[in-house]
Amino acid sequence: MSRTVIELNGIKREFIVGDETVHALRGVSFSINEGEFVTIMGSSGSGKSTLLNILGCLDTPTAGEYYLDGISVRKMSKNKRAILRNRKIGFVFQNYNLLAKTTAIENVELPLMYNAEISSSERRKRAIDALKAVGLGDRLEHKSNQMSGGQMQRVAIARALVNNPAVILADEATGNLDTRTSFEILVLFQRLHAEGRTIIFVTHNPDISSYSSRNIRLMDGHVIEDTVNTNILSAAETLASLPANEDD
Amino acid sequence: MNWTNLFRISLKALANNKMRAFLTMLGIIIGVAAVITMISLGQGAKKNIQDEISGMGSNMIMIHPGGERRGGVRLDPSEMQTLKETDYKMLRKENLFLAGISPNVSMSGQLISGNSNYPSSVSGVSTDYISIRQLNVAEGEMFTETDIRKSAKVCVIGTTIVENLFPDGDNPLGKIIRLNQVPLKVIGILESKGYNSMGMDQDDIVLVPYTTVMKRFRAIDYLEGIFASAISEDMTDLATADIESILRRQHKLKDEEPDDFMIRTQQELSEILDTTTNLLTTLLACIAGISLLVGGIGIMNIMYVSVTERTREIGLRMSVGARSIDILVQFLIEAILISITGGILGILTGCGASAAIRWLGDWPVAIQPWSVILSFLVCTVTGVFFGWYPAKKAAALDPIDALRYE
Ligand SMILES: Nc1ncnc2c1ncn2[C@@H]1O[C@H](COP(=O)(O)OP(=O)(O)O)[C@@H](O)[C@H]1O
Ligand SMILES: [Mg+2]
Numbered sequence: 001m002s003r004t005v006i007e008l009n010g011i012k013r014e015f016i017v018g019d020e021t022v023h024a025l026r027g028v029s030f031s032i033n034e035g036e037f038v039t040i041m042g043s044s045g046s047g048k049s050t051l052l053n054i055l056g057c058l059d060t061p062t063a064g065e066y067y068l069d070g071i072s073v074r075k076m077s078k079n080k081r082a083i084l085r086n087r088k089i090g091f092v093f094q095n096y097n098l099l100a101k102t103t104a105i106e107n108v109e110l111p112l113m114y115n116a117e118i119s120s121s122e123r124r125k126r127a128i129d130a131l132k133a134v135g136l137g138d139r140l141e142h143k144s145n146q147m148s149g150g151q152m153q154r155v156a157i158a159r160a161l162v163n164n165p166a167v168i169l170a171d172e173a174t175g176n177l178d179t180r181t182s183f184e185i186l187v188l189f190q191r192l193h194a195e196g197r198t199i200i201f202v203t204h205n206p207d208i209s210s211y212s213s214r215n216i217r218l219m220d221g222h223v224i225e226d227t228v229n230t231n232i233l234s235a236a237e238t239l240a241s242l243p244a245n246e247d248d
Numbered sequence: 249m250n251w252t253n254l255f256r257i258s259l260k261a262l263a264n265n266k267m268r269a270f271l272t273m274l275g276i277i278i279g280v281a282a283v284i285t286m287i288s289l290g291q292g293a294k295k296n297i298q299d300e301i302s303g304m305g306s307n308m309i310m311i312h313p314g315g316e317r318r319g320g321v322r323l324d325p326s327e328m329q330t331l332k333e334t335d336y337k338m339l340r341k342e343n344l345f346l347a348g349i350s351p352n353v354s355m356s357g358q359l360i361s362g363n364s365n366y367p368s369s370v371s372g373v374s375t376d377y378i379s380i381r382q383l384n385v386a387e388g389e390m391f392t393e394t395d396i397r398k399s400a401k402v403c404v405i406g407t408t409i410v411e412n413l414f415p416d417g418d419n420p421l422g423k424i425i426r427l428n429q430v431p432l433k434v435i436g437i438l439e440s441k442g443y444n445s446m447g448m449d450q451d452d453i454v455l456v457p458y459t460t461v462m463k464r465f466r467a468i469d470y471l472e473g474i475f476a477s478a479i480s481e482d483m484t485d486l487a488t489a490d491i492e493s494i495l496r497r498q499h500k501l502k503d504e505e506p507d508d509f510m511i512r513t514q515q516e517l518s519e520i521l522d523t524t525t526n527l528l529t530t531l532l533a534c535i536a537g538i539s540l541l542v543g544g545i546g547i548m549n550i551m552y553v554s555v556t557e558r559t560r561e562i563g564l565r566m567s568v569g570a571r572s573i574d575i576l577v578q579f580l581i582e583a584i585l586i587s588i589t590g591g592i593l594g595i596l597t598g599c600g601a602s603a604a605i606r607w608l609g610d611w612p613v614a615i616q617p618w619s620v621i622l623s624f625l626v627c628t629v630t631g632v633f634f635g636w637y638p639a640k641k642a643a644a645l646d647p648i649d650a651l652r653y654e
Contacts, residue, residue, distance in 0.1 A: 079572070079573070082566065082572075086568065089569075091567050097560070097563075097651070110564075110568050111568040114250065114253070114574055115569070116250040159568070
C-alpha cells in the first residue's frame, strides 16, 4: 500500500448568497494515494470545482478535515496556504490562465519565481525540462498569444509540473479543446501518471473516466460513486484510431 | 522576502504594458514639469524686477508734486506746481541723510543733428543725477555746477541718441544737436544700460542742466520732481522723514494740512513689485498644483483600472503560490518605478521647458531647486500612494474570486 497524499474527512462547503445558504459540498470523505489518476465526475453544479479548489488550498472548507501530504490544511493561514500551493500543488485550468504577452518559458517559471530557495539558473533548467516533458522543447520562447489552445494547455501543464508537486489538479482541462487535442492532452496525463505522479482530473465528460485509474462521481455535494477502474484504456491508442484532423 | 524575483516580475509586467505605464507616467511628467516651469517663470520675473529696481539707482527717493491723489482726480493744475527750485536747494543744504539730490524737469520734441532727427526728450537734472541713477559717462564729461548756474546749452547723451543722430559713426563729442531751435553742445556720452524689463530703452536719454530746461525751453518756475538718494538703505526712512519736514516747513503747511507733495522710495517700489510678483508666482504655483493634482488623479485612475483589469492575473499568481504580500510588493514596485521614472522625466522636461523659454522667449527664468525637489516628492508620493491603495485591495482578494473575475 503506497503513501496517502490526500485525506478528506466530512468536508462541507457552504456559500451564503443573500439570505440563502448554498450547500456545495455536504460531507465528502475519501483519500487518495500517491500515484493515483482520479477523475472526479458529475453534472454541472454538483460541486466538482468547489471540491478541487479545496483540494488545491485555494478555498477552505466550512467543516471537515483535509490533510495534504500529512499536513492539516483547515486551520492554516492564508500565507501558509499560499506557500503550500507553491510547493505541493500544480493547477491546470480549463482556460489555461497563462500570462498574456509572456513566453512559454516565463509562464512555466512563474511558480518558481515565488520560491526564493530556487536560483535563477535552476529555475530556468527546470522550466526547460518541464516544457520538454510536455513536448514543447522547441517552443520555449513562443508567447502565449502565438500558440494554439492545445499548446497553451501543454504550457499550463508544464507550469503545473515545474515545482514537482505532490498532486496535479486539473479542472476541465480539456473542456476548451477539440476531441483530437483533448486526447493529446489525455495522452500526456497518462504518461505523467505512468511516471508515478498523482493526478486529480475534474470533468463532466464521462468518456474520460475510462482513461484514469479511479473514478469518483459527485451529485449535489455527495460522493455517489467511488470505483477503481480495472480496465484502463490507452489514450494513445484512441488517438491513433481517431480520423486525422477530424475537428480542424 | 524574495526581492530580486519580485523586482523582475514587476519589470516584466511593466514591459508587457508599456502604453499603460507611459500613460500613467505622463500624468506625473506633466505635473512635475508644470510645477518646475511655472515656479521658475514666476521667480525669474521676480528676480528680474528686483535687479531692475536696484539698477534704477541707489536707495533712491522720488519726490513728486501734489498730495496723495484723492479718488484719482487731480483738481487743480497748480497742485502740480508745488515743488520749486528753492525746495531743492533747501533740501540739498539741510538734509544730512542724502548722498545726492537732483531736480527733474523734462522737455520732449524732435532732436536734430545735421540731416538726422529723432523724437526724444531731454531731462533737466543736476550733476548728482549720474550717481543717483547709477549712470556712467563713457566719453567726455558730465556738465558742471557752473553749467547749471549759467543755464549752459550743453548735453550728455545716451547711445541710442548717438546711433540715431550720428548714424555715420562720427564722434558726437563737440557736435551740436538742436531741440526747438535751441542748440545743445554734446559734452559727454553715457555708458549703455540696455532695455529694462518693461521694454524701455534706458539709452534713449539726453541730460541737460535743469536750469536750461526751466529757463530756455519751458520758462517755468516749478520742478516736475526731485530725485535723491539716501546715504544707505537704512537711512532711507530718516531721509524721507527729514525731507517731509523740510518741505512742509518750506511750503508753510499747517499741522492739519496734508502734504502737497509725495515721497516714494525705491524700497517701497520694490516691495510693491515684490507683492505683485509673489502674487504671480502664487498664481502660477496654483496652476501647477492643479496639474499635479490632475496628474495624481490620472495615476490613481490608471492604477485602479490596472488592478481591476489584472484581477485574473493576480488570481493566477496567487494560485501558483504568490502570497498577498508578494502581490502588494509587486504592485508597489511597479508604482514606484513608474513614479520615479516619471518624476525624473518630469524634472528633465521642466528644466528643458524653462531653458527653452529663456532662449526662445527671452523671458526671465530662474529654476528653483526647492520646486524641483518638492514636485518630485509630491509626485512620487502621489504615485506610490495611488499605486499602493489599489494594490492593497488586490492583495486582499481571495484567490478564487480573483481567478473567477470576469
Ligand atoms: N463562490 C460561490 N458563491 C456561491 N455559490 C457558489 C460559489 N461557488 C460555487 N457555488 C455553488 O456551489 C455549487 C457547486 O458549484 P461548482 O463546484 O462550481 O460546480 P461544478 O464545478 O461541479 O459545476 C453550485 O450550486 C454553485 O452555484
Ligand atoms: Mg466547475
